[in-house]
Amino acid sequence: MIRAFACAVIAGAALNGAHADTVSVSVAANFTAPMQKIAAAFEADTGHKAELSFGATGKFYAQITNGAPFQILLAADDTTPARLEREGKAVPHSRFTYAIGTLVLWSAKEGTVDDQGAVLKTGDFKHLAIANPKLAPYGLAATQVMDKLGVAAALQPRLVQGENIAQTYQFVATGNAQLGFVALSQVMADGQVRSGSAWQVPASLHDPIRQDAVLLNPGKNSAAATALLTYLRGAKARAIIQSYGYSF
Known part of the structure; x- marks a missing residue:
């Protein structure tokens, strides 16, 4: 067939x-x-x-x-x-x-996101953007990452939710959120992250x-x-x- x-x-x-x-x-x-x-x-x-x-x-x-x-x-x-x-x-x-797809934690500012994602536990930020996990698979993956890292409850008050991954990217790109979980494709060009700072989330932390x-x-x-x-x-x-x- x-x-x-x-x-x-x-x-x-x-x-x-x-x-x-x-x-x-x-x-x-x-x-x-x-x-x-x-x-x-x-x-x-x-x-x-x-x-x-x-x-x-x-x-x-x-x-x-x-x-x-x-x-x-x-x-x-x-x-x-x-x-x-x-x-x-x-x-x-x-x-x-x-x-x-590949999920990344990204900030439009250099030095905000470290290469291990430790900023989620130790960083000084007000807002973390994710896509709506009920509509966007990248948003669901983001919630799985936070659960596995044991930071979901602590981060809940800081979450800003985008309708989709495009809106989520805009929240971070404009500085309305200091960092967010977005698709690597949104911040990559020619094999490199175009600007800011990013942590490429290990695939083991969320469903493929x-x-x-x-x-x-x-x-x-x-x-x-x-x-x-x-x-x-x-x-x-x-x-x-x-x-x-x-x-x-």
Whole structure:
């Protein structure tokens, strides 16, 4: 079944030059920067255009189940695409992991966050930003980290919650929160943290952030949708994804 789907995807991609089309894609907020680059390369290479909407995976799930005509979901987790498949909202066997995310504790200021995360226990800060753990997998991962470190109760009064990981990043970038748990992809460029100070959270402190893609029912007959799913697994897209700190 999976092999048959992959063949169908490749066949669709082979035809895209003659039938350029547009695909509507809902994208987890943490994947904004890499997906913008991938979409530009995808259009240049195939002629197809990807219309991108960014936000929280939980909100996209609600919109999709209420009839939003997205053709592809690039989720921040692996449970939402699986759920959509089970509920008949997505094409069976179309789901795959396009990236594994990395959580970081980040401050826009140099020297605020140490390379072991000890600032969570000893630092002088007023606010710590996290994404809503009910909607954003990176927010859930942040709560798991605080629980494992034994600091959840002490930090509770200092938490500032963003609707999604993009808003959480903005809280920290603007200084409204002195530090926060964000996606490595939001603060990395060319393999380096662009500014400020950061602790890359060990993967052992939270559940894996497996980010799955799935072909939604409105996209099942779209050459552009199948072509984009193929493109995401290609060498050019993977190089872009890795440059933002994701793994596979």
